[in-house]
Amino acid sequence: MISRRISDLGIRQKLFISYFMLVLFFLCLYLVINSVLVVNENKKQVLRSAEHVFGQTRAYLEYKTESVRNLLYFLTSNSVVQELFERRARYYHENIGRWPIDSQTFEKMSYLTTFNPDIVAIRFYMSYGLASVFQNETFIALSRVQDAAWYQRLLRNERRIYWYADPFAPEGGAKSTEYGGARFIHAARSVLNSQNIKELTGVVQFDISPAMLHATLGNASLTESSFALLINADGEVVDSAGSVSAESAASFWGKASALRRGDFGSESWDTVTLARNTYLVGTQAIEGTDWVLMLVLPNRDIVRLSARPAQKMVFVFAFMTPLTLFLAFFVSRSATKRIRGLISRMDTVVQGDFSVTLDPGNRDEIGQLTERFNFMIAEVEQLVEEKYTLGKEVKNLELKALQAQINPHFLYNTLDLINWMSVRHDAQEIRTLVTALSRFYKLSLGRGEDTVPLRDELEHARTYVQIQNMRYENAITLVIDTPPDLDECRVLKLVLQPLMENSIFHGIMLKKEERGVIRITAERAGADLLLCVDDDGVGMTGERQRQILTSGVIAGDGHGYGVRNIHERLQLSYGPESGLSFESCEGKGTRVRIRMKI
Secondary structure, eight states: HHHHHHHHHHHHHHHHHHHHHHHHHHHHHHHHHHHHHHHHHHHHHHHHHHHHHHHHHHHHHHHHHHHHHHHHHHHOOHHHHHHHHHHHHHHHOHHHHHHHHHHHHHHHHHHHGGGGEEEEEEEEESSGGGTTTTHHHHEEGGGGTTTSHHHHHHHTTTTTTEEEEEEOOOOOOGGGGGGGGGGEEEEEEEESSSSSSSSSEEEEEEEEEEHHHHHEEEEEOTTTTTTTEEEESSEEEEEEEESSHHHHHHHHHHHHHHHHHTSSOOOOOEEEEEEEEEEEEEEEOOOSSSSSEEEEEEHHHHHHHHHHHHHHHHHHHHHHHHHHHHHHHHHHHHHHHHHHHHHHHHHHHHHHOOOOOOOOOOSHHHHHHHHOOOOOOOHHHHHHHHHHHHHHHHHHHHHHHHHHHHHHHHHHHHHHHHHHHHHHTTTTHHHHHHHHHHHHHHHGGGGGOOOOEEHHHHHHHHHHHHHHHHHHTOEEEEEEEOOOGGGTTTTESHHHHHHHHIIIIIITTTTTSSSSSEEEEEEEEEEEEEEEEEEOOOOOOOOHHHHHHHHOOSSSSOOOOOHHHHHHHHHHHHHHTTTTEEEETTTTTTEEEEEEEE
């Protein structure tokens, strides 16, 4: 009942309800999609910002660590330092005054570290050298740390440099409480014997200020709950920024290692789920160290950023709803008025008047529909005119074809009577000519069909040349080179003979010797059959070739044929892609291509 009442409503009311519901639906859909897109866009924006900050943090850490590595490399590779590390205790016992000089030399070499504010202290662990004579906070016997975990890892490290964090200052070093209990970062590099690189003579170690890492990692935190970690190859947290427990750090490291399979050579961002919470985790190794920088962004922070824009969209939606009512009423009323005008013009067209036009007015859908209506009426009027013209042309062609069949039919019967008379009087040459001519017109009739097998069309051409050779004393040589598998292809009849007639009378017979060759070839060209008629006659100019397809007749001694008629028959039968084409050069002959469907 309700659907019936809705169906009986006027078009204005239907359009009003349709527009209102449609706009309301898309407003709701827009609200939902926009909320989703805002979340996704914020996620992408946060990820872009995170990637930018992540790259800056990584680059800054690599810059800091590289400056430390360069100093370490300089000190451990310096020949003076290597020589001081290799001196035995006996040397200082025999030269008592040398150890203060060597100590000053170390101080001068260590002076370079003062230009790097991140280096708090420097220590020389020696197997020999000054540490074999006396020890302090700077010169320490290597034997005191040979069992330390960091020293053992340094020996296994292929880069000969090892970074490690220690909650306590190393033996003889400053206490961690001097820096608020933060972990010291240490960079150690082995010193090799200048004469035997397999022998380790000591270690140079820098104590790095913990503030360097902590401040850098703190700048990497983008959201309220995000945090950054610096983890070494053993899975230990070197430093962190943000509130994260050791258990959570270990869990994130385990997830990242499983996703990256231990390869942290390039920057990667992965989604990790822990305790039903989703996180974006970025990881990349710090070049020159065994550290991996990890930045963790909780997904809930990203969603929280989207809450405020979503609330604004709800307010906009509430504002747009009453405006939609007014807009739906206005548009439905305007559309109805113009549709009625369009219907009125259609009624005029139904009565047979195609001269009506309607002003489109605006460029909306109804305006476009009006333009299409005007275009359609113009097209219909043109098609009616073209159909009328085409009908007249088809009737003319049918009449010509009928005349072409009636005349040969009468002639064929007459020739048959002459043939019997030649047999009675034993006139062999007349009989041969009449038989050939009879065969020619029998093939021309083609049992009244429009198409014949290709072999019949070729036989028709062969018979025509036979008749002309009896007239011109075998002046024409016909060569037919066609594949046998094309013999049964159906082709439009009476196509080859007129072209051969033109080749003889307007090509070969105009030569000085009045002799020549006509070659017929055939091949498949996709779904088409391509026939070629070549002659070695006098050829034609480009202007004459164009006249053939426009006027259809070659001016001359009365032997011209309607080539244009053949071209139009082919196009009417097989489509505009089919037809005739000419290639000719004066003095070198002519080639006619015939293209038709098979």
